[in-house]
Amino acid sequence: MAANDTRHNNSQHLNWTGRITARVLRHLQQAIGSLGDLWRTPFTSVMTVLVLGISLTLPATLHLFVKNTQTVTEQWNSASEITLFLQLSTSDKVAQNLVQRIQLYPEVANVIYISAEQALTEFKVNSGFGQALEYLDENPLPATLLVTPTQRFSQAQAARELLLKLEQERAVDQGKLDLEWLTRLQAIAALIEDVVIGIAILLCLSVVLIIGNTIRLAILNQKDAIAVMKLVGATDDFIQRPFLYAGIWYGLLGGFVASICVAILASYISGALRQLTDLYQSQFVLSGLSFNELAILQLTAIGLGLLGSFISVRQHIRAIEPTAD
Amino acid sequence: MIRFNNVSKTYPGGFLALKKVSFTIAPGEMAFLTGHSGAGKSTLLKLMSVMEKPTVGSIEINGTELSTIKYAQVPYVRRGIGMIFQSHNLLPDRTVFDNVALPLIIEGYSHKETRKRVEAALDKVHLTSKLKCFPNMLSGGEQQRVGIARAIVNKPPILLADEPTGNLDPKLSLDIIRLFEEFNDMGISVLIATHDLGLIARMRYRTLTLKQGHMITDGIVDGLQTISERNGS
Numbered sequence: 041m042a043a044n045d046t047r048h049n050n051s052q053h054l055n056w057t058g059r060i061t062a063r064v065l066r067h068l069q070q071a072i073g074s075l076g077d078l079w080r081t082p083f084t085s086v087m088t089v090l091v092l093g094i095s096l097t098l099p100a101t102l103h104l105f106v107k108n109t110q111t112v113t114e115q116w117n118s119a120s121e122i123t124l125f126l127q128l129s130t131s132d133k134v135a136q137n138l139v140q141r142i143q144l145y146p147e148v149a150n151v152i153y154i155s156a157e158q159a160l161t162e163f164k165v166n167s168g169f170g171q172a173l174e175y176l177d178e179n180p181l182p183a184t185l186l187v188t189p190t191q192r193f194s195q196a197q198a199a200r201e202l203l204l205k206l207e208q209e210r211a212v213d214q215g216k217l218d219l220e221w222l223t224r225l226q227a228i229a230a231l232i233e234d235v236v237i238g239i240a241i242l243l244c245l246s247v248v249l250i251i252g253n254t255i256r257l258a259i260l261n262q263k264d265a266i267a268v269m270k271l272v273g274a275t276d277d278f279i280q281r282p283f284l285y286a287g288i289w290y291g292l293l294g295g296f297v298a299s300i301c302v303a304i305l306a307s308y309i310s311g312a313l314r315q316l317t318d319l320y321q322s323q324f325v326l327s328g329l330s331f332n333e334l335a336i337l338q339l340t341a342i343g344l345g346l347l348g349s350f351i352s353v354r355q356h357i358r359a360i361e362p363t364a365d
Numbered sequence: 366m367i368r369f370n371n372v373s374k375t376y377p378g379g380f381l382a383l384k385k386v387s388f389t390i391a392p393g394e395m396a397f398l399t400g401h402s403g404a405g406k407s408t409l410l411k412l413m414s415v416m417e418k419p420t421v422g423s424i425e426i427n428g429t430e431l432s433t434i435k436y437a438q439v440p441y442v443r444r445g446i447g448m449i450f451q452s453h454n455l456l457p458d459r460t461v462f463d464n465v466a467l468p469l470i471i472e473g474y475s476h477k478e479t480r481k482r483v484e485a486a487l488d489k490v491h492l493t494s495k496l497k498c499f500p501n502m503l504s505g506g507e508q509q510r511v512g513i514a515r516a517i518v519n520k521p522p523i524l525l526a527d528e529p530t531g532n533l534d535p536k537l538s539l540d541i542i543r544l545f546e547e548f549n550d551m552g553i554s555v556l557i558a559t560h561d562l563g564l565i566a567r568m569r570y571r572t573l574t575l576k577q578g579h580m581i582t583d584g585i586v587d588g589l590q591t592i593s594e595r596n597g598s
Contacts, residue, residue, distance in 0.1 A: 062473050268454050271414070272468045272515065273444035275437075358436075362416055 067281070074285035077258070088254050088290060092341070093297025095247050099240035100302045100329065100337055106233050108326055122203050123216045124185040128156075130211045135183045138211050142185065147193040147202045152186040159184055182213060196222055244344055251290050251348030255283050259356045271362040280353035284346060291345020295338040302329055302337075366392050367413060367523060367554065372422035374408050374578075382408040384578040385422070390556055392522065395549040397565045398558040400575035406558045409575065410527050413556075414448055415439045427522055444472060447516030447553075451528035453508045455500040461487070461511050462496045468519045486514040490544060506537040513541070517548055524548055526557045530564065538564060 078085040126135055132155060139153045154162075159181040164173050193202050199217055207215045259266065269279050310326040317324045329337065367390040374383040383405045390396055400406050411417040412424055415431055424431040427445045434442065455464050465486055469479040487493045490510035500508055509529060516524060524545065530538035542557075542564065549555045559565065565572055565586065574582040 058475065059473070062475055065476070066470070066473065265456050265458075268456055269467065269471070270440070271443065271448055271454065272471060273440045274467075274471045275440045278471055362414075 070281045071285045071288075074282040075289055077282065078286060078289055084254075085290075088250065089293040089297055091250055092247055092290060092294025092345075093301060095243050095250065096294055096298035096337065096341055097301040097305070099236070099243050100298055101305055102236040102239060103333070104302060104306060104327075104329060106229070106236050109229050109232065111327065112324060121217075122187040122189065122199065122206060124187060124206055124209075125213050125216070126183040126185065126211050127213045128182050130183055132183075134211055135185075138209060139185060142187060142206065142209070145202075145205075147189055147198070147205075148187055149190045150188040152188075154184040154186065156181050156183045196226065244340070247291075247294070247341070247344045248348040248351070251287050251345050252352040254290065255287055255349040255352040256356055258286065259283060259352065259360075263360055266357065266360045267362040270360070276353075276357050280357050283353045283357075284349050287345040287347075287349025287352075288342055289345070290349075291342040292338065294345065295341025298341065299329070299334055299337060366390065366425070366427065367556065368423075368425040369409075369412075370423045370425075372412065372419045372424055374405075374412060374417060375420045382578055383412075383419075383575075386575075386578075386580045387422075388573055388580060388583055390523075390554050392554055393549065393552045394571070395545065395555040396557070396571040396573060397568070398556055398573045398575070399560065399562065399565060403577075404575040405578040406575055407527070408578075410525055410558055413525055414446060415442055440471075444468065444519065445521050445523060447519075447521040447524040449509075449512050449516045449524070449526040449529045451531040453500070453512045455508060455511055455515075457500050459499070460496070461492065461498050461500070461503070464500065464511055465514045465518050467515060472519060482518050483514075486518040487511075489517070489547070490514045505532050506541075509533065509537075509541060510544070513544060517553070520553075522552075522554060524553050524555045526555070526559075528559055529557060530559065530561055535563075539567075542568060 126138070130138075135153060135155070139151050142148055142151050156179050160173070160179050163169075163181060187202075187206060189199055189202055193199060203215045203217045206212060266279055306326060306328045313324075313326050367388075369386050369388050372383055372386045373381065375381050386405070386409065398406055398409065408417065412419055412431070413426060415434065418434075419432050422432065426442060429438070429442050429445075431442065456467070459467075462483055465483045466479050469482055474482070484493065484496075487496065490513055492507060492510055492514065495503060495507065495511075500511065503511065509532075513529070516526075526545065529545075530541050533541065538561065545555050545557060569585055571584060572582065572586045573580060
């Protein structure tokens, strides 16, 4: 068809390297041009970037919160212990053999043996019933093993399975693994994570809508120029490119603002958190966003910017047609 | 080449703007299109520049059938037509150079080739000195000539002009028409829509006359009086 012939006419002027160079240069010109358009409307641009930055700060901060919560719960997970109460009749020798055998378990990191006598001594000291306990004919406390699972078997389900296995040992009367608080904590953490994901999706959607609306206004503002461009043969792709680049710039700058805001917030919170953790003699340190997370934040912001502008240009640019006036 | 074959155009609401119009403008031909307001001139130009599609009939521009054209092909058809309007349609925030360069940038010409062609086009319309000016710094006649430079910069085979001399004095109008003659001498088909019957009478080119959507005359017209009579004014 003749229109297709016209389409390729211009390619006769340049070889393929020339065409690629011209195309890259055109993209660069349009990208820089769209940045220039943002620069020419500083108030609107700054306001939009700040709104985007703040919108992205919230999910990023919540992610930071979830990440640090997970770090804390993982620390507690790894500290979980299984307590094995041995039968009262178990001799010291049998108990020592059992300790050696359990230490060979691949799931076990460490085993501490507390003999019945040692347990009674500690109980006398700690319980305040020292003198009363003197009247007992025999030691009522069993020998105890404190089993620390490896990191892999510290998780609730794996630790439960290990407990069942250890309870199969003949000398063991009963085992105890207080996982209820851990399960509750994990459930709360999972709930928070779900809420954060939900909020993050809503905020990302708002970013798309903000950028979409900003680009829509920019398109309507340049309606006449777009009509002229169409009149002289510009394709929709050519016309929409600067607006897509504008979306990318908004995303990039919004992501940058969000990164700074998250860093400031993390620094502000970590001061108060340090005071709190010092009270519990904890070594917990709030970790900020890693390089990878910052890169993901930037890429997400750019992607949302591009998506918002893409939706807007698809909807509005085609609707603008030149008039003969 | 422009070929209209039994073209009718009815707008939504039932207004019949063109009725079975047929004509051909051969490559390298120059012609005028005239008629009263509402005669169908603007509709005919809109159909040629693919702003509208015909309700009935076929239109062929540079070998492309417009009645069945796909949306994605429209820009490529428009690149083959230089369009000039009474209102100039210049981008106010761009310099004369950027306005004239627009079709070349769209088509992906190199910077060097673009500069060369823009300078040549502005030289044709005697505006080389206004390269860095913005449209609001130019007179109406100069703005019209920038519009013409933009229309011819990519050497289209067809030039359409809608009232190109509408706001200009007789001397400037004649200068503009002389420019069109120069382009026509280079082999470009030129169709000028105008109310200026005096101009048409002086130039003695083929004239297509529309009245209430019908093509009532097609040929060289002798003198202003004849035109006026045929238009019924």
